[in-house]
Amino acid sequence: MPVVLFLNFPTLAQSTSTSKPNIIVFLVDDMGWQDTSVPFWTKSTDFNRRYHTPNMERLAREGIKFTNAYAMPVCTPTRVSLITGVNAAHTRVTHWTSPDQNKNTDYADATLNSVDWNINGFSPIAGVQHTFHATALPEVLRQNGYYTVHSGKAHFGSAGTPGSDPLNAGFEVNIAGSSIGHPASYSGRANYDSPVNGKPNRNAVPGLEAYHGTDTFLSDAITTEALKAIDKPVAEKKPFFLYLAHYAVHIPLTADPRFLNKYLQSGLDSTEAKYAALIEGMDKSLGDVLKYLDDKKIADNTVVLFMSDNGGLSTTPARGGKAWTHNLPLKAGKGSVYEGGIREPMLVRWPKVARAGAVADQYVIVEDFFPTILDIAGVKNAKTIQEVDGKSFLPVLKNPAFRDDQRGLVWHHPNRWIAAEGPNIHYATAFRQGDWKLVYDYRQAKLELYDLRNDIGETHDLAASNPAKVKALAALLTRQLKAWNAQWPTFKATGKPVPFPDEITL
Template sequence: MKTIIPGICLLMSATLNTSAQFKDPRPVKPKPNIIVFLVDDMGWEDTSVPFWDQLTDKNKRFRTPNMERLAQEGVKFTNAYATPVCTPSRVSMITGMNAAHHGVTNWTSPHKDVNADAPDSMLDSAPWNQNGFSPVKGVPQTVYATPLPALLKTAGYYTIHAGKAHWGAMGTPGANPYNMGFLVNIAGHAAGHPQSYLSEENYGNMPGKATPQAVPDLEEYYGTGTFLTEALTREALKALDEPVSRQQPFYLYLAHYAVHVPLQADKRYYQHYLDIGLDAAEAKYASLIEGMDASLGAVMDYLTTKKIAGNTVILFMSDNGGLSLAPPRGGAPHTQNLPLRAGKGSVYEGGIREPMLVKWPGKTKAGSVVQQYVMIEDFFPSILEMAGMQLYDAVQQIDGRSFVPLLEDPAATDSLRALVWHYPNKWIPNGGPGINYKSALRQGRWKIVYDQVQRRTELYDLVADIGEKRDLGAVYPDKVQALLTMLSQQLQQWHAPMPIDKVSGKPLPWPENRR
């Protein structure tokens, strides 16, 4: 039975009549367009933009004028992090969850139910979500969550995917960007790298030679001499014409396959790097970087031409640290990201610290720098806040924190926040510095690295020792124990997967129970 209070009805009626007669004269500000420009395997130093307190020789090697332009117009984050390999980062960005929480801790095979872990004589694989992310509940060995693009689409955004997806295996919903809430998909599927960057090789789609890594959807560019990076850029900008023409806010996720292997020369830039003395491998790599930067420039020029740059947010990020295996890189192994230690696959800084730039006209102060550390899962709540979505319905617990306040106050700091990395997997057979079966936690200036197999810890002061050369564990044992306990408790709270001992059949112990 309903109770009606006449006074309230009268008040509501008066309110409705008043609102009909007197409209708010202030114009409603349109939602900002949002572009995520994601690069694959790009290191923190693979740019002419310095993300340290000094310009390094590596910075001088690369030509990235459009990254320089974006940094001059926006905010540079010098302590931005992702995960050691690609799929965990991509799943974290689209779900807002830490990798230890969503359980997609390694890169996913394009084939369903195939474990990408390298074999190990002592350990069975951790029970990680090897089929990746699923927007549909009940898919085996996946994490179920509400994807970011689907939420943006419900808020009126025209959602476009271009480039590398790599969220889930073929035959699962996570393989298809359309299932994520994208209205347009250009070249995104289950594979994590291109079979070929070359149009002369049809981007891998040669009769009798195609593999799951062959890049789809780009037939009109076959044999035209158009490098993959440029083809993706052209198609992404074509797709933008639709929402721009009707003044609909858009979300463009432009996720380049560059600079992932295979290292193939972008001929527009390759000769320059040979001329300055780089070997063939490094010249190819540098040409991929410059081609990626040219794509960023084309996107920024498009926004200016269409007169929408003033209401478009651009977020630039890489999904993991630069590759440091040699070959295919030139030079000595694990030196390519110096002064950072190691590279892709490692929980040391070279494997997880990324170049990150954000421009939000009217919000960001041109040329500002944020030193506060942030993590890739932070993109999820940040983008939703940029879109004006304070309330949204997501099935997962969000681990990320919005970095929008840092755009408004770049000097703000939070030394109590803890970032967690967890890699209970075997990426490559012979390992390397910080690679295979490692976890790490950063709080403030301190970082602890934990070897899950040897059950050893290392402690570093990242402010004084960015290269992680001096293990201070013996000097600060109380700090080691405090951070180790924090890491262990967080992993347990998230039910993080751990490798399985073949002899006992049990998971390896949590960090604080290592003895």
């Protein structure tokens, strides 16, 4: 299969100007809303006090904290939406992609048939089976004078497809990125691998052979290599885009020995202590990035955007054992369209533009990163294959009090994530407008309504007492799903499609 990109916009001369800001996206995997010493609620909680993330605290002091930032319920949909600017309902990449090409990762369900989603993920090339074809963000930036570096987890597409290799998406450098969704190990001593029957694990992290047999933790290796890679554009005074996407804090819970003992001594059990150590190791990476910017004297001209790809993994029955992430007071966790599965820690530092120490309550969603980053880079009227759904949050960066209560956000997850049942972790779609949120559970043919301003934990379903609001939001959600031609499940018993939200009678 060819891996040559066919672009539909002109190649621009490479800029040597330092007026364009450098841009760093610092993406964490499976980090819950409470997994940090920075509170993203109206108050600090016991969970915030459990963790030690001083560099996130610094970023919050020096930038803007977003208290209503959202991703998708699972990883690949978030990552594809970030680099394409398109909502998961529109890309049809609604679930995580397997390293194996053409493999549907949905668990079988007794009630509903699996939908025809794009199981191979994103593709920069047209005509690849079961993929969403789009012009990727790094490609647009590269064509507009940016030096583009990927380091860490990619998970944009399945192995053997063009989207599995970040170099095909417009990155000039790819460090350790492939089709895998989590590492086999975080340990350099283990070569970031855990062999199966004497053979390398398919989730072994590629491209870090220089660190094999060393004590270098994976989070450090990808950070060190990323900073080495941007030495080149910094020396050439060329703007860079660094996408530093951590494998942390996804399983396996490999203990980071530098931080483990402090959490054991604090009274956490071994599982929770390993997780907390992974968190602090990730935060140490953030500190290394900020120090690099300071040392190179480029911090004032560099935008740092911090985000997680989905909610914390608060349910582990499929793997056995106890949960180690606690999203409370949010409901549920990874895999769910309830707040615990989609609400994320988000920070943005842009010196002289974003007011230090500010808090933004405006809700934003991951596809907004695409148009926002292009706005930051000064890229106007970029020609892309896809229609972009995201909305730039540049107005929020310039004015944290900015408010838009009319915009609607959509989370579409017509998939079964794990075998076990749980709090609406299968086959659900949600819609937010203002402080109101509608949740549609297909299997129960049930619409739920929540007032997030007064009930962030989604504990009080107001559907019965406010049918007018339910009807209005159901109409808006249905209209958007149909406009995007979102894939829609059918019942196994009858073969008929599940009713749309506006067809449900309270």
